[in-house]
Amino acid sequence: MNVEEVAKLCAALTPKEMEGPLKPLHVNLKARGEKRLACRLVGELLSNKNVNSDAFISVLPKIRKFIEDVEIEVVSGNTFSFTFKNVNDRRQVLLGGPWSFDKVLLVLEATVGKGDVQNMSFNKVAFWVQIHNVHLLCMTVEIMRFLSGMIKEVKEVDEGKSGDYVRKYIQVRVVMNVDEPLRRILRVDVMRDGKEMTMLL
Structure with a gap:
């Protein structure tokens, strides 16, 4: 078979035939890769x-x-x-x-x-964030989780020693998207009476 015949045979092959057959990775090799x-x-x-x-x-x-x-x-x-x-x-x-x-x-x-x-x-990083202007009614772990959920995905809440505490602010760790601007204000209807309470980040 001369060079021209080989060239004609190669030209007649489809891309898949030229690439070779699909071969599955050996199970043990895959397991080692997953472990690493x-x-x-x-x-x-x-x-x-x-x-x-x-x-x-x-x-x-x-x-x-x-x-x-x-x-x-x-x-x-x-x-x-x-x-x-x-x-x-x-x-x-x-x-x-x-x-x-x-x-x-x-x-x-x-x-x-x-x-x-x-x-x-x-683009996602967990940051500790302080929420200020929080009234005493909201100084419970459950409400802190609710408020931090208004910011982004909640990772952790600083519950203090007793779990419920009084402080000038509450501190929560939330996952933030660094491509988006940080929300600076939380608007909450605490008493469910239509009156807005503003909390600051």
């Missing part, structure tokens, strides 16, 4: 400029004491992969934010499914 993925986070530093990745990678383990080592790799630009040897380290980092480096916010996401970084939004 369960110990991984992906984070993006929200800056228009590329940060010094070497400095970031060297500084982060010094800021936080880990039970075991963490591997930090550059995915692309300001996006990094964090692989933890200990799942408790991963959980503490994910719950302990928000994190920043050189005054730049680091947004972390847990990997799910196949861990497709291209489809991660990197």
Whole structure:
């Protein structure tokens, strides 16, 4: 068979035939990949400029004491992969934010499914927020959860020692979308009489 005949045969092949058959990943390989993925986070530093990745990678383990080592790799630009040897380290980092480096916010996401970084939004961060101008009637855990739910998804409520307390403000941890402006005012009809009470963030 000469070169021209080979070229004609290749031209006659469909794209699928040229790519080869679909082959499923071996079950054991998939399980190993999922196990490693369960110990991984992906984070993006929200800056228009590329940060010094070497400095970031060297500084982060010094800021936080880990039970075991963490591997930090550059995915692309300001996006990094964090692989933890200990799942408790991963959980503490994910719950302990928000994190920043050189005054730049680091947004972390847990990997799910196949861990497709291209489809991660990197726009949700849990922040502690204070709600001011709260009357004594509203100083209960249940009402605090109701009020924090008006802001965004509730992660945690500072309940104080007894659970119900009197303070100048209440403090809640909520998941915020960093692409959206922060709501500064909560309008609540506390007494259910049509009269508005304004609380400030």
